Amino acid sequence: MPGNRPLDVQLSRRRVLQWGAGAAFLGLTGACARTDDTEAPIGPDSPEVRAFAEAESRRFPGGRPVAYELSATQSEVDIAGKRTAAWLYNTQLPGPILRANVGDRVQVRFRNQLPDSTTVHWHGLAIRNDMDGVPDVTQAPIPADTEFVYDFIPPDPGTYWYHTHGDLQRGRGLYGALIIDDPGAPANYDAEFVVVLSDWLTDRTPSQVFDELRGGRMRSMPEMTSRVLGGDSGDVRYPVYLLNGKPPGDPTVFTARPGQRARIRLINAGDDTAFRVALGGHRLTVTDTDGFPVEPVDTDSVLIGMGERYDAVVTLQDGVFPLVAVAEGKGAQAFAVVRTGGGAAPDPAVAPREVGPPPLTVVGLRATDAVRLPVVDPGVTLEASLGGHMMQYVWTVNGKAYPDHTPLTGHRDQRVRLVHTNPTMMFHPMHLHGHTFAVARSDGSGPRKDTVIVLPGQTVAADIDTTNPGQWITHCHNDYHLAAGMATIFSYVS
Ligand SMILES: [Cu+2]
Secondary structure (H helix, E strand, C coil): CCCCHHHHEECCHHHHHHHHCHHHHCCCCCHHHCCCCCCCECCCCCHHHHHHHHHHHHHCCCCCEEEEEEEEEEEEEEECCEEEEEEEECCECCCCCEEEECCCEEEEEEEEECCCCECEEEECCCCCHHHCCCECCCECCECCCEEEEEEECCCCCEEEEEEECCCCCHHHCCEEEEEEECCCCCCCCCEEEEEEEEEECCCCCHHHHHHHHHCCCCECCCCCEECCCCEECCCECCCEEEECCECCCCCCEEECCCCCEEEEEEEECCCCCCEEEEECCCCEEEEEECCEEEEEEEECCEEECCCCEEEEEEECCCCEEEEEEEECCCCEEEEEEEECCCCCCCCCCCCCHHHCCCCECHHHCCECHHHCCCCCCCCEEEEEEEEEECCCCEEEECCECCCCCCCEEECCCCEEEEEEECCCCECEEEEECCCCEEECCCCCCCCEECEEEECCCCEEEEEEECCCCCEEEEEECCHHHHHCCCEEEEEEEC
16 A cells, blocks of 8 residues: 555445445346347448438538647646646646537547547537547547547537546546537627536546555545435545636636626536535526526536536626535535625635535426427337446446447437436446437426436436437446446447
8 A cells, every 4th residue: 555645545335335245236238238140330430420420511501610729748737836747638727618609610630649549529519420539439549649630510509528538538637618609599698607627636647546446445434425416426535626727725717797697617527526516695597408408497506427517697796706616525625716896705615505505406407398309209228237346446337347348229210218227326427429318207308418417226217319320438427437347339230
């Protein structure tokens, strides 16, 4: 046990016990989920994917060319006066905000200057499969000192983000906001605050933490638990939580004028941390999640899991206010200042009244009529049973640790219901690439999402219209769980 490092890796004794007895939970894939030998997977280089891309070009004839240059480099960042090694996009933490209109032809010339291969994933966008940025699924890993041009058409407006899909690379700093505007929808806000939340290691890398988790070097006290998350709140307690790359002691300051309407775009880029977000002195009106509109709902705070996004509008009061992102169940927070008037900045450790009541979660959201999926019987039901083996730190889908997996298969133009069950003691924010599903509800009111928290003991089904052929990874957005195998492939077959 080298030094004091394992002290930060705190796993729940209860989960150890639960997993010890939990092998029986390791689920079996339903017969309908198995690849039939007579059915061939539709790969990223297939004619079907090319046809999808051509159809998207025809659907958006007015798209402008939008070009970005993006590089990934080994670098350093200053966190509270301490230099920390980091891997960064364009030497910024977070990476630059990338922005385009719906239907634009976005070309990102990406240069990999890391010491390792990598890819870039455009999280939440239903784009052509060969541009999805998943190594060994949609493209070969991009070797060090080479370039790859990502070329895609964003089909839906909203708050998205981009990040590496390389193994345990994201927590080193490779993430940024991706905003898609709808020029046909005039902005109903005066100011925009883009908020990227993350958890940050100051003295070691995610790979080193993963090795500690794998090695069983942990301590079980004190536990990190959260009532809202229904059990354990994470596997790692971080030394600092960041808001737009800044620690609480050196916060981002958003400025606006009193009475202005601000749109707050919340993005959780963390590896292992859900956040409870509130703006002191204000109620949030949540208007969108994962880029898609919901019926507006007022709340003191909102819970955001890793990979999720929430948009909220507020009418700003006169003064100086704390924007607080409590690391749920971890006893610390990320922090920024919203300033519309004079006064001293709030204490970075402030707990505004708004973080007290239970936060808004997906349960309280209803899709707007415009984006609801029609209620139809799913033609295919697939199971994703989430599981784990504590002692080896292996996390699984349907009993297998990715890259070992049995693909979940579907055909184009079906309604597929993907049923997640979670018998573990920890929440898993499950993300599907290439699609925005509807959280399944009998009345069709479920919000459209690409990442949804599945709480311990809970079943959450995702209704998917299969309109985007290819090979799509679906995985837990806890980056340690992904590295430990909690992923499978949703495979279009023909
Ligand atoms: Cu997980």
